[in-house]
Amino acid sequence: MQLPEPYQQQAQAGQSTPGKSADPVKEQARLIAAAVDEVLVEQATFHRDDTPLPAVGSAPPVPQPGRPPMSQRATDASALMLSGGVASLLVGGSASLVMVASGSADPVVCAVVLGAPAVLVLAIGRLVGRVKDTVEAAPAPVHNHFHRDVHQDQRSITTTTRGVIANTRNQTSN
Numbered sequence: 001m002q003l004p005e006p007y008q009q010q011a012q013a014g015q016s017t018p019g020k021s022a023d024p025v026k027e028q029a030r031l032i033a034a035a036v037d038e039v040l041v042e043q044a045t046f047h048r049d050d051t052p053l054p055a056v057g058s059a060p061p062v063p064q065p066g067r068p069p070m071s072q073r074a075t076d077a078s079a080l081m082l083s084g085g086v087a088s089l090l091v092g093g094s095a096s097l098v099m100v101a102s103g104s105a106d107p108v109v110c111a112v113v114l115g116a117p118a119v120l121v122l123a124i125g126r127l128v129g130r131v132k133d134t135v136e137a138a139p140a141p142v143h144n145h146f147h148r149d150v151h152q153d154q155r156s157i158t159t160t161t162r163g164v165i166a167n168t169r170n171q172t173s174n
Helices: 006-012 023-041 074-102 107-137
Strands: 156-162 168-174
Touching: 074 107
Parallel strands: none
Antiparallel strands: 156 168
């Protein structure tokens, strides 16, 4: 023989069964509340993909928005500035320690000793930059080799345009 379920016993005793209400309005309210609870249940809003990215892909590089990357020349210049700053800091710091240890730490002497290496590095850097700019700006030498007779045209053309209605006159001189 099988025992009756608890809700069957309650129904026989005149009590309402769980999940079912005797009042249709309460039953409708319970269904609406269940639907709202179902909608409000937290659902995943992101997905984490832990697969490793390929080292090299087949897609060509795409320019990214924002500030463009530094050129090689700008990278070299920033490395030079950083190394010059560190070098002047080391030289100036060691010189100031020597002066403090010897007892002759005069503010003027400290300024000269600490400033001299930095000024010297800046002056040499400026000189090298100017020489490099001059060499880059110089026109490349042109070497023409002709194996036959050459005729050079020495004429110059002067153009004059005057008047409300433009009238251009070209004058050729030898």
